[in-house]
Amino acid sequence: MFSDHLEAGKEDETVMLPTINHHLLENDEKNFYMYVYRNFENVESRPWTGGKYGFVRTMRRTADGVICTKFHEGIDIKPIKRDRHGNPLDEVKAIAAGKVVYMNPISHHSNYGKYLVLEHRWQGGPVYSLYAHLSGFNVREGQKVAIGQSIGKLGYTGSGLNRDRAHLHLELAVKFSTRFTTWHDKYFSDANHHGNYNGMNLAGLDIASFLIAKHKNQSLTIPQFVSTIPVHYKVTIPRKQIKNGAPELAKRYPWILKTPYQRNTPSLEISFSDSGFPISMSPSDKTVAAPTLTWVEPCSSKHEYHTKGFVTGSGNRASLSRRGQRFIELICGQF
Numbered sequence: 442m443f444s445d446h447l448e449a450g451k452e453d454e455t456v457m458l459p460t461i462n463h464h465l466l467e468n469d470e471k472n473f474y475m476y477v478y479r480n481f482e483n484v485e486s487r488p489w490t491g492g493k494y495g496f497v498r499t500m501r502r503t504a505d506g507v508i509c510t511k512f513h514e515g516i517d518i519k520p521i522k523r524d525r526h527g528n529p530l531d532e533v534k535a536i537a538a539g540k541v542v543y544m545n546p547i548s549h550h551s552n553y554g555k556y557l558v559l560e561h562r563w564q565g566g567p568v569y570s571l572y573a574h575l576s577g578f579n580v581r582e583g584q585k586v587a588i589g590q591s592i593g594k595l596g597y598t599g600s601g602l603n604r605d606r607a608h609l610h611l612e613l614a615v616k617f618s619t620r621f622t623t624w625h626d627k628y629f630s631d632a633n634h635h636g637n638y639n640g641m642n643l644a645g646l647d648i649a650s651f652l653i654a655k656h657k658n659q660s661l662t663i664p665q666f667v668s669t670i671p672v673h674y675k676v677t678i679p680r681k682q683i684k685n686g687a688p689e690l691a692k693r694y695p696w697i698l699k700t701p702y703q704r705n706t707p708s709l710e711i712s713f714s715d716s717g718f719p720i721s722m723s724p725s726d727k728t729v730a731a732p733t734l735t736w737v738e739p740c741s742s743k744h745e746y747h748t749k750g751f752v753t754g755s756g757n758r759a760s761l762s763r764r765g766q767r768f769i770e771l772i773c774g775q776f
C-alpha cells in the first residue's frame with residue numbers, strides 16, 4: 442500500500458517552468474498570469490491577480506476589509522504564442538522528471554478539462570504536478586518523461602473558459618489518500634472519474650513561490666519549503682479515529698511528523714495552512730471525543746472566508762464545519 446513511499450527519492454528534483462512564458466522569474470507577474478473576469482459591486486474588471494495561487498477570487502466586503510474568499514490551488518499561466526485566429530500554440534512541458542500517472546482525455550469530466558498528472562519520486566515522498574485545460578496530449582499514461590519534455594499543448598478545455606482566457610493551470614501537490622473513491626462515494630452522488638487524481642485528493646502548494654525559490658536554489662526540498670508555510674489552524678484527532686492509529690499521509694511523507702511517532706498518546710494534532718495543506722503532525726496528550734479544532738488564526742470576519750469553509754464560526758467561537766469534518770476523515774482514513 443505504501444510502496445510509493447518505499448520507491449521515493451530516485452528522481453532528480455530540478456524544476457523548470459512548463460511553457461516559454463518565463464515572466465514569473467523576471468518579476469513581471471502581469472505578463473505571466475492570465476486574468477479572470479470579475480464583477481464586484483457592479484464594477485467589471487479583468488485582474489491578473491486572479492491567476493495567482495491563493496485566496497485570489499470571489500471578493501467580499503467583510504469586517505477584515507475587502508477580501509477574496511475563494512481559493513485558487515494552482516497558477517494560471519498566460520500563453521505567449523497564438524495563431525492568427527487567436528488559438529494558443531504554446532507547448533506544455535514537464536516541470537521535472539517523472540511519470541505520467543493519470544490522464545483525463547474527456548473534457549467535460551472535470552472542471553480542469555483535459556488534464557494530466559505527473560508523479561515525481563522525490564526524497565521526501567511523491568509529489569504530483571498537474572497540468573489542466575490542455576488542448577491535447579503528447580504522452581501516454583504510464584510513460585516516463587524527462588524534465589522539459591513536451592507533454593501536451595496549452596488550451597482552454599474545461600468549464601468557464603474561452604479562447605481569450607486560454608491558459609495552463611499548473612499545480613504541485615501531495616496526495617491525501619490512496620482510497621479516495623471510497624470516501625468520495627460516501628459523500629457525493631456524482632461519479633469520480635479520476636481515481637486518486639481527483640483535484641480534491643491533492644493538496645496544492647504555493648507553486649509560484651516554489652518555482653522562484655528553486656530557480657535561486659535547486660537544492661531546496663519540499664520539507665524545507667513546507668516548513669515556511671504559515672499555520673492557520675490546528676485540529677486534534679483522537680487516536681482511535683485514525684485508521685491503523687497512524688495517518689497514511691505520515692507514512693508517505695515522513696517529514697510531516699515533527700516528533701517520533703508515539704502510539705501511547707491519546708491524540709494527534711495536525712497543523713494546516715489556510716488552504717488545508719497539512720504542514721505538520723505531532724502526538725498530543727489532549728483527550729478529545731472527536732476531531733476538534735484546537736487553534737485558529739484570529740480574524741474579525743467569519744472563519745469560513747479564510748479556510749475554504751473548513752472552519753465555521755467567528756472569533757473564539759470556532760469549530761470544524763461539516764465540510765471540515767469530512768476533510769479530516771479523508772486524512773484519517775476512517776471511512
Ligand SMILES: [Zn+2]
Pocket residue numbers: 513515516517610611
Ligand atoms: Zn487555474
